[in-house]
Amino acid sequence: MAYPLPASVRKQQKSVRTFVDQELIPHEIYAEMHEGEFPPGVQARLERQVSDLGLRAMNIPRDLGGGGLSFLEQAVVSEQIGRVTNGLGWIVTTPARCIVEAATPKQMKTWVEPTIRGDRSECYAITEAEAGSDVDAIRTTARPSSGGYFIDGEKWHVTSFNHADHLIVQAKIDGGPNDGAHALFFIDKDSQGVDVLRTPAYSHTYSHHHPVVAFNSVKVPAENLIGREGQGMNFTHDWFRYERLMIAARCCGAAERLIDEASSFAKERKAFGRPVIENQLIQAMLADSVTELWAARLMTYRLAEAHDAGEDVKLLHAQCSMAKLYASEMANRVADRAVQIFGGRGYMRENVAERFYRELRVDRIWEGTSEIQRIIIAGQLAKRGAGALVG
Ligand SMILES: Cc1cc2nc3c(=O)[nH]c(=O)nc-3n(C[C@H](O)[C@H](O)[C@H](O)COP(=O)(O)OP(=O)(O)OC[C@H]3O[C@@H](n4cnc5c(N)ncnc54)[C@H](O)[C@@H]3O)c2cc1C
The missing domain is CATH 1.20.140.10 (Butyryl-CoA Dehydrogenase, subunit A, domain 3)
Known part of the structure; x- marks a missing residue:
């Protein structure tokens, strides 16, 4: 008995399934033997196909350059992508929509729109050595200073850091009227004071690594704050x-x-x-x-x-x-x-x-x-x- 999916969703399910079967699954064993990578020259072609299928930033509205898919369509696409091993399905991208909605015009231009287009790429740094399930226990601080913040701390399991060019980092405000409040920041990966401490090996064979990353007095302008202090x-x-x-x-x-x-x-x-x-x-x-x-x-x-x-x-x-x-x-x-x-x-x-x-x-x-x-x-x-x- 088939779930009563609308005809348009069923059609999309079929086209993504074909893409997965013909273009991704055949590369699984190569990826397993080559640290999760596609064979040389394949990735760029597949990225174009993902774009043609409307799956680049599939969760972002079309007027912002995304795929504009409904949640049901995204679930159906993700299900097909889930049929592939080695994280090869991560070629379909889904930047965080809540951040897109909160971003200022400058943040849209600098980070968000290029990420939607596939010209830039993000990763998320929330978890720490002493704070995983209990996110409120994070110790990374954002100390307000003139025109911005200094970020200090250490993040664990920062997935895709090796592919990303910027991070979205969660920290606690240290001082001022919102002392202790959580906040998110855009931080460019090449900012001074962002250092990889180590890149541990994990059970899966993915090309996306999960390093431990230190933030040593990273100077971040106030315009990198996402939303307001306290919204993190x-x-x-x-x-x-x-x-x-x-x-x-x-x-x-x-x-x-x-x-x-x-x-x-x-x-x-x-x-x-x-x-x-x-x-x-x-x-x-x-x-x-x-x-x-x-x-x-x-x-x-x-x-x-x-x-x-x-x-x-x-x-x-x-x-x-x-x-x-x-x-x-x-x-x-x-x-x-x-x-x-x-x-x-x-x-x-x-x-x-x-x-x-x-x-x-x-x-x-x-x-x-x-x-x-x-x-x-x-x-x-x-x-x-x-x-x-x-x-
Ligand atoms: C491959 C991988 C990629 C990841 N990518 C990212 C990433 O990109 N960015 C990021 O910020 N984080 C990332 N994480 C971190 C991930 O979200 C955390 O590992 C997860 O939330 C659990 O936190 P923890 O490992 O600190 O475990 P802990 O919180 O230390 O928990 C240890 C054990 O105690 C249990 N436990 C904790 N509290 C309770 C409770 N109240 N009642 C009962 N049991 C409890 C847990 O369920 C678990 O079994 C990644 C992790 C992995 C493994």
Whole structure:
């Protein structure tokens, strides 16, 4: 039974799926063996295709140069992108829309519009050694001085720093009337005092690194402040909501690919004289996987539609946690079962199940761990009751 997607969305789903199948998936094994990179000369061509498909800055309104997709369309696109390993799907870009909305005309010209066009690229620096789930515990400070701020601190896991040319950094105001308030700043990567301390290796093989970055008295003009002092946490929550929905969508795509690949293999692979799919123990793994995928997909599409309908943001916040929690844990269970179905082949890096088994693990951690999602959900449940959360 197909979800009742509008015909235009179904058409878009089909064209992105074709792009993923023909242009991205064939490069996965090369990327796995070459630190997450595309083969030489491929990336620029694919970026043009992404642009032609309307997927560059797909979440940004068309009049600002973005793709102008609805949330439902973005969820459907992200789901297809999620079918690819090695972060190759990150060729589709989604600059933070809340920052676009808050940016001044000068910030639009300097950072935002070039980022939408694909001429510049950003990364986000919020987490610190002593502050991950508890964002309010950050110690990075922005000390007001004449005409601007001095930023001091150290950020961890700064994803895409190696590809970016500027950062969006969260700091606490140190002094003045808004002492202790959170704020976000644009900081050019080549600013004096921005230093990479180290670039640790992570489980996945992505071309995007996650270094530890120090800010040593980085002088930032006042015009780099995003919005107002005190708005930092609002922007971050807005970004979390969006990313949690898109993580849910990507996890659905990953699970679908894994189920397709594992069931094809199980139909072909023979043991004890018959295809392994004829064994009920294998059938149960596939049946549980596809059932859970259906549940996660229904949640994700419905939640995307609720965003398009502009439903109550507090409910959406909790429901994004529910979708991210369920879909990420579902995809991890599916990956584990897929490795098992592939047997020894499932432990080889050239196998999609092995790669997803490593890659999907972080979806239970970043943009808020599963534990943090449960806390958010339980908080809204206590305040509003189950009926409000699940209709
Ligand atoms: C690959 C990768 C990329 C990332 N990219 C970025 C990025 O680009 N920018 C950025 O700013 N950050 C990034 N992060 C950071 C990520 O968002 C954090 O790792 C995540 O929010 C968890 O924080 P933490 O690692 O400090 O864990 P902690 O907060 O230290 O948590 C440790 C454990 O305690 C649990 N825990 C914490 N509080 C509670 C509680 N109240 N109740 C129950 N359990 C609790 C957690 O769930 C977890 O299991 C990235 C992380 C990874 C792994």
